[in-house]
Amino acid sequence: MNREAAISLLIAAGLLAAPLLGNAFDEPFVITLATKVAILGLAGTGLNIALGYGGMVSLGHAAFFGLGGYVAGILASHALNYEPLFTAPLLVEGTTQMLIIWPVAIVVSGVAALVIGALSLRTTGVFFIMITLAFAQMVYYFAISWPAYGGEDGLSIYIRSEFPGLNTLNPLHFFAICYVLLILAIGFSFLLSQSRFGLALGGARQNAQRLATVGISPFRVKLTAFVISGMMAGLAGALYADLNRFVSPSMLSWHTSGEIMVFVILGGTRRLFGPAAGAALYIVLENTLGDVSEHWLLLLGALLVALVLFARGGVIGILAGQTRHA
Amino acid sequence: MPEPILQTEKLSKRFGAVVASDAVTLDLVAGEIHALIGPNGAGKSTVIKQVAGEIRQDSGSIRFAGRDIGRLDMVARARLGLARTFQVSSIAPEFSALQNVMLAVQSVERKTFRFLKPARSDTSLKEQAMSHLVRLLLDDRAEIRAGDLSHGEKRALEIAIALALRPKAFLLDEPMAGMGPENTAKLIEILDGLRTEAPILLVEHDMDAVFALADRISVIVYGRIIASGTPEQIRANEEVRRAYLGDEGHDGAA
Ligand SMILES: Nc1ncnc2c1ncn2[C@@H]1O[C@H](COP(=O)(O)OP(=O)(O)O)[C@@H](O)[C@H]1O
Ligand SMILES: [Mg+2]
Numbered sequence: 001m002n003r004e005a006a007i008s009l010l011i012a013a014g015l016l017a018a019p020l021l022g023n024a025f026d027e028p029f030v031i032t033l034a035t036k037v038a039i040l041g042l043a044g045t046g047l048n049i050a051l052g053y054g055g056m057v058s059l060g061h062a063a064f065f066g067l068g069g070y071v072a073g074i075l076a077s078h079a080l081n082y083e084p085l086f087t088a089p090l091l092v093e094g095t096t097q098m099l100i101i102w103p104v105a106i107v108v109s110g111v112a113a114l115v116i117g118a119l120s121l122r123t124t125g126v127f128f129i130m131i132t133l134a135f136a137q138m139v140y141y142f143a144i145s146w147p148a149y150g151g152e153d154g155l156s157i158y159i160r161s162e163f164p165g166l167n168t169l170n171p172l173h174f175f176a177i178c179y180v181l182l183i184l185a186i187g188f189s190f191l192l193s194q195s196r197f198g199l200a201l202g203g204a205r206q207n208a209q210r211l212a213t214v215g216i217s218p219f220r221v222k223l224t225a226f227v228i229s230g231m232m233a234g235l236a237g238a239l240y241a242d243l244n245r246f247v248s249p250s251m252l253s254w255h256t257s258g259e260i261m262v263f264v265i266l267g268g269t270r271r272l273f274g275p276a277a278g279a280a281l282y283i284v285l286e287n288t289l290g291d292v293s294e295h296w297l298l299l300l301g302a303l304l305v306a307l308v309l310f311a312r313g314g315v316i317g318i319l320a321g322q323t324r325h326a
Numbered sequence: 327m328p329e330p331i332l333q334t335e336k337l338s339k340r341f342g343a344v345v346a347s348d349a350v351t352l353d354l355v356a357g358e359i360h361a362l363i364g365p366n367g368a369g370k371s372t373v374i375k376q377v378a379g380e381i382r383q384d385s386g387s388i389r390f391a392g393r394d395i396g397r398l399d400m401v402a403r404a405r406l407g408l409a410r411t412f413q414v415s416s417i418a419p420e421f422s423a424l425q426n427v428m429l430a431v432q433s434v435e436r437k438t439f440r441f442l443k444p445a446r447s448d449t450s451l452k453e454q455a456m457s458h459l460v461r462l463l464l465d466d467r468a469e470i471r472a473g474d475l476s477h478g479e480k481r482a483l484e485i486a487i488a489l490a491l492r493p494k495a496f497l498l499d500e501p502m503a504g505m506g507p508e509n510t511a512k513l514i515e516i517l518d519g520l521r522t523e524a525p526i527l528l529v530e531h532d533m534d535a536v537f538a539l540a541d542r543i544s545v546i547v548y549g550r551i552i553a554s555g556t557p558e559q560i561r562a563n564e565e566v567r568r569a570y571l572g573d574e575g576h577d578g579a580a
Contacts (some may be wrong), residue, residue, distance in 0.1 A: 194444040196432045196451075199421075203429050206418040213378070213416070214430040214491060215404035216438050224439070 004320040008273040031171040037280045038178035039239045044263035044275025045185045046232025052269035054225040055205030060132030063139045064230035066252030068105035068237025073155040073247035096161040109234020117226035140252040154248025268314025337386035346372040348549035359526045361540035369549040370529040378410040379403040407494030415480040419473030427455035430490035462486040478509040496526040
C-alpha cells in the first residue's frame with residue numbers, strides 16, 4: 001500500500017471515529033460537525049471530478065449544491081403541508097423519502113449542469129470561471145426573488161426526511177447515511193479516474209488538441225464529467241438541506257462555490273480523499289480558530305496561497321510526501 | 327493513376343495581408359509518400375492544418391475517402407481516418423507514453439465512454455498500444471511520463487499515436503525536425519514501411535529524407551504550389567532551384 005492510500009484509510013477511519021467518540025462522550029455537536037464534513041466532502045468530491053480530473057475551474061458549483069438543497073426542501077415542504085406540487089396534467093405530491101428526493105436532486109442538478117456546462121465549455125480559462133460564476137449567480141438571484149419558497153428568507157423543513165430502516169433524527173444514523181454516500185462517491189471517483197473515460201478526461205485536461213486529434217471530442221468528455229460532478233454536488237446539497245432542516249439562497253451563493261473549491265484545493269486536487277480532508281480541515285479550523293478570532297479566514301487565505309504556491313497536491317500531497325502532482 | 331484518397335481543390339487561406347495558401351491543389355494516392363517542401367513560412371503547415379480541420383479554409387474544398395470534409399471539425403476528420411502529427415510535438419505530458427497511445431486505441435474502438443472498468447487492466451487495450459510503440463522502437467520507454475521523453479522520442483511517440491488510429495492517410499508535419507542523424511535514419515526506415523498501410527502527406531525540411539522517401543514532391547512558395555512531380559523532375563526544375571533548392575542542388579535547403 002502506498003502512502004497516499006494509507007493516509008486515505010486514516011482519514012476514512014478518523015471521520016468514522018469522530019462521531020462515535022462524540023456519542024460516547026455525549027458531545028452531539030461533534031456528530032453534527034462530522035456529518036457536515038461528510039456532506040461538504042461529498043460536494044468537494046463532486047467538484048474534484050470537474051476541477052481536479054477535468055481541469056475545469058468551476059466557480060458555479062453552488063448552483064448544483066443549492067438546487068439539490070431546494071429539491072429536498074421543496075419536496076419535503078409540499079409533503080409536510082399536504083400540498084401537491086402539481087395537479088395538472090397529473091398529480092405530483094411532495095415526499096419526505098430520501099430515496100425519492102436523492103434521485104430527483106441528482107437529475108435536477110444534472111440537467112442544470114448539462115445546460116450550464118454546454119454553454120460554459122465553449123470558453124476556457126478565466127472566461128470559463130466567470131461564466132460558471134455568472135450562471136450560478138443567476139440561479140441565486142432567481143431563488144431570492146421567487147417568493148413561493150421563501151425567497152430571501154429560505155425555506156424551513158420541519159422534520160428531516162426519512163430513510164427506510166433508519167431513524168434519521170438520530171444524529172448517528174443520519175451521519176452514517178452521509179458517510180456511506182461520501183465513501184461511495186469517492187469509490188466511484190476512483191473507478192472513474194482509472195477508466196477509459198478517466199484516461200480521456202485526463203487527456204482533455206492536459207491537451208485538448210491531442211485528444212481531438214485522436215478523434216475523441218474534448219467537449220463531450222468534459223461535459224460528461226461536468227454533469228457527473230454537478231450531480232454529486234446536487235446530492236450533497238439535498239443532504240445538507242436535511243442536516244440543517246433549512247435551505248436558503250446562501251447555499252447558491254458564490255461564497256458557497258468558493259468554499260467547495262477551497263476544500264478541494266486544501267485537501268489536494270485529484271486526491272481521492274482530498275476534498276474530504278479539505279472539508280475536515282476547514283471545519284476544524286473554523287471551529288477552533290474561528291472561536292479565537294473572527295479573522296481566521298485571513299489565516300486560511302494565507303494557508304491557501306502557501307499551498308497553491310508550494311504544495312500543489314494540497315494537504316494530502318504533503319502528507320504523502322509528494323508536493324508535485326502525481 | 328488510382329482515385330486519390332485525399333484531394334484538395336484550390337485551397338486558399340489568408341492571415342491579414344499574408345496569403346498563406348494560394349489555390350493549393352494537391353492529392354494523395356494509395357501507397358505513396360507525397361512530400362510538400364518549401365522555405366520557412368511558405369505555408370506548408372497551413373495546408374496540413376486545413377486538411378486536418380484545425381483551421382478553416384477561406385475557399386476551396388477538401389475531399390477525403392470519397393466525401394467532402396471541408397466543413398467537418400478535427401474530431402470528425404480524425405474519426406474518418408486522417409492521422410496527423412504536429413510540427414511542435416503535441417502529447418499529453420503527464421501520461422505515460424503507453425497511455426498516450428491507449429487514448430488513440432480506445433478512440434478507434436469507439437469505446438471511450440466506459441466509466442467503471444480500469445483501463446490499466448484492459449490487456450487488449452494495452453497490448454495494442456504496446457504494439458505501436460514497438461514499431462517506433464519505444465517499447466522500453468512505454469512507462470515513462472511522455473513529458474519526460476527526449477525530443478526525438480516525443481516525435482516518435484506522435485507517430486505511434488498516429489499509427490494507432492489505423493488511418494487511411496497520414497499528415498506528418500516535419501517529423502524529423504530537431505532529430506539527430508541516427509534517429510532520422512531510423513525514422514526514414516519506419517516511414518518507408520508505413521506507406522503501404524496508408525499514404526503519407528509529408529512536410530519535411532530534411533532534403534535527404536525527402537529525396538530518400540518521396541514518390542512525388544510538391545514545392546510551395548508564398549502559399550502557391552510552384553511545381554509538382556517526381557523527385558527527378560523536381561531536382562531538374564529550374565524554378566524550384568532558383569526559389570528553393572539553391573543552385574548547388576538539394577543541400578542548400580533552408
Ligand atoms: N495563425 C496565424 N496567424 C497569422 N499568420 C499566420 C498564422 N499561421 C501562419 N501564419 C503565416 O502564414 C504563413 C505560412 O505559415 P506556415 O504555414 O506555418 O509556414 P511553414 O509551415 O511553411 O513554415 C507565414 O507567413 C506565417 O507567418
Ligand atoms: Mg511549418
